[in-house]
Amino acid sequence: MRDVSIIGIGQIEVGEHWERSLRDMGAAAVRLALQDAHLERPEALYVGNMLSGQLSRQENLGALIADHAGLRGIEAVKVEAACGSGAAALRLAYIAVAGGIHDVVVACGVEKMTDTLGEETTSALATAADALYESEHGLSFVAINALIMRRYMHEFGYRREDFAGFALNAHRNAEHNPYAMFRKAITAEAFQRAKMIADPVSLLDSAPMADGAAAVALAPTAFARAQGLKAVRIAGSALATDSVALHDRRDPLFLEAAFLSAQRAYAQAGVRPQDIDFFELHDAFTIMAALSLEAAGFAPRGRGVTLALEGAITLQGRIPISTMGGLKARGHPVGATGLYQVVEAVQQLREEAGANQLHGCRLGMTQNIGGSGASVMTHILERLS
Amino acid sequence: MQLAAYWRTTRQRLSLTGEVCPHCGAKLFPPRDVCPACSGPAKAPFQFSGRGTVYSFSTLYTAPQGFEEYAPYVVALVKLEEGPLVTAQLTDVERDQVYIGMPVEMVTRKIRAEGDDGPIVYHYKFRPLLQPVTS
Numbered sequence: 001m002r003d004v005s006i007i008g009i010g011q012i013e014v015g016e017h018w019e020r021s022l023r024d025m026g027a028a029a030v031r032l033a034l035q036d037a038h039l040e041r042p043e044a045l046y047v048g049n050m051l052s053g054q055l056s057r058q059e060n061l062g063a064l065i066a067d068h069a070g071l072r073g074i075e076a077v078k079v080e081a082a083c084g085s086g087a088a089a090l091r092l093a094y095i096a097v098a099g100g101i102h103d104v105v106v107a108c109g110v111e112k113m114t115d116t117l118g119e120e121t122t123s124a125l126a127t128a129a130d131a132l133y134e135s136e137h138g139l140s141f142v143a144i145n146a147l148i149m150r151r152y153m154h155e156f157g158y159r160r161e162d163f164a165g166f167a168l169n170a171h172r173n174a175e176h177n178p179y180a181m182f183r184k185a186i187t188a189e190a191f192q193r194a195k196m197i198a199d200p201v202s203l204l205d206s207a208p209m210a211d212g213a214a215a216v217a218l219a220p221t222a223f224a225r226a227q228g229l230k231a232v233r234i235a236g237s238a239l240a241t242d243s244v245a246l247h248d249r250r251d252p253l254f255l256e257a258a259f260l261s262a263q264r265a266y267a268q269a270g271v272r273p274q275d276i277d278f279f280e281l282h283d284a285f286t287i288m289a290a291l292s293l294e295a296a297g298f299a300p301r302g303r304g305v306t307l308a309l310e311g312a313i314t315l316q317g318r319i320p321i322s323t324m325g326g327l328k329a330r331g332h333p334v335g336a337t338g339l340y341q342v343v344e345a346v347q348q349l350r351e352e353a354g355a356n357q358l359h360g361c362r363l364g365m366t367q368n369i370g371g372s373g374a375s376v377m378t379h380i381l382e383r384l385s
Numbered sequence: 386m387q388l389a390a391y392w393r394t395t396r397q398r399l400s401l402t403g404e405v406c407p408h409c410g411a412k413l414f415p416p417r418d419v420c421p422a423c424s425g426p427a428k429a430p431f432q433f434s435g436r437g438t439v440y441s442f443s444t445l446y447t448a449p450q451g452f453e454e455y456a457p458y459v460v461a462l463v464k465l466e467e468g469p470l471v472t473a474q475l476t477d478v479e480r481d482q483v484y485i486g487m488p489v490e491m492v493t494r495k496i497r498a499e500g501d502d503g504p505i506v507y508h509y510k511f512r513p514l515l516q517p518v519t520s
Contacts, residue, residue, distance in 0.1 A: 119450045119453060133415050135449070137473055150485070197445075197446060198446065245472070248421065
């Protein structure tokens with residue numbers, strides 16, 4: 001297996017882009033990543049996307065984005081793993097390069113969520129859950145997270161306001177990210193007063209629906225070194241699965257797939273959780289941030305929220321998370337999210353994170369979750385000396 | 386829900402019929418033919434009692450398409466007395482009366498109608514366990 005590095009990154013601002021289409025955003029991110037890598041034509045393109053068929057009546061995205069990025073003819077295909085589609089596309093791109101099938105590959109994530117009405121987008125997002133035995137009962141995706149959060153509060157004795165730290169940290173970090181959707185801090189009082197969507201999950205526990213696209217270009221590390229490219233090495237890459245329905249899990253309060261994919265990524269990279277300098281996790285909901293910290297080994301079971309209460313997750317803390325705003329404040333264009341996480345981790349490791357720069361960081365980890373924990377991709381990125 | 390899907394899930398939806406694994410004894414709902422505990426084939430039907438307790442719950446204020454007119458409504462994970470968790474709506478209860486551990490039982494109720502002229506979709510819901518009347 002060949003050693004693989006990220007040699008280029010591209011992203012567009014996350015937001016409500018009524019003036020931009022799915023193909024326009026996806027192609028823009030691909031071209032930005034190629035430009036950053038000083039390359040014109042990759043051999044393959046993997047496009048992470050969840051909702052194009054439902055919300056834009058458009059499939060066949062691999063060919064569509066390749067064509068509009070000026071890459072007609074290359075191998076290109078769409079990859080879907082619900083909200084984890086972006087990192088799933090990266091995982092396939094990694095396999096292609098590490099396995100020696102292709103030399104230069106682009107992984108892109110793109111999502112268009114704001115052309116449709118809120119209820120329509122909410123229903124489309126519910127397809128991440130079990131259609132027959134969850135969504136059919138009228139559960140939104142938010143409601144499934146609410147069921148987890150309520151039980152977690154009950155078992156471990158937390159109050160709603162104990163989760164505020166996750167949202168406050170994300171919004172504070174987004175203030176200095178020019179690509180973030182919500183570039184403003186929020187207060188603990190605002191968190192407390194926020195409107196309920198599905199009790200106990202409020203608007204400020206939840207990441208916003210948004211449009212966006214992000215991409216990375218991959219190549220063998222040896223090629224990147226020979227060309228003198230600024231490269232960030234993929235030290236670990238893993239994808240693991242669990243049941244789609246929450247009620248089918250062995251323990252609904254433990255993200256088994258997040259645990260498995262993190263363990264496999266640690267093993268491949270030869271590192272432990274305490275070696276990780278920062279963690280771009282999947283904070284689609286505050287409860288998911290807590291469960292990810294636990295599953296990835298940064299907190300014992302039931303103590304993920306304690307890290308937020310103690311301030312360990314801030315830029316100055318022991319394990320900074322959502323360093324550029326996370327899903328909560330950068331925004332959550334679902335199928336693109338996994339690649340925004342990776343782009344931001346690369347910014348940190350290349351020391352291009354501006355006011356949010358973490359000093360002396362060497363190892364960053366990203367974790368992208370599809371559904372309420374069914375498909376989980378973990379990547380460990382390393383700064384090359 | 387498509388009519389064919391409605392028809393083929395009748396036994397699950399209206400009578401909470403699942404399966405039992407002949408190898409490890411796991412009780413399965415919904416039925417899935419392959420036991421998730423031991424990976425062996427599990428096709429023997431098993432009739433659940435319909436009784437259980439509330440494991441977790443939530444009141445939805447923002448509902449998905451097709452459910453808007455019913456919001457707010459309460460959804461729950463119910464721990465069936467035979468073991469599995471099941472996702473369903475709660476009914477016949479005020480939302481501030483629901484608590485974790487509340488004993489509940491399955492009933493068949495309308496869950497929604499597919500438009501003004503479409504079929505009415507019936508499904509299982511759970512209500513607080515009825516207590517026998519004592520004189």
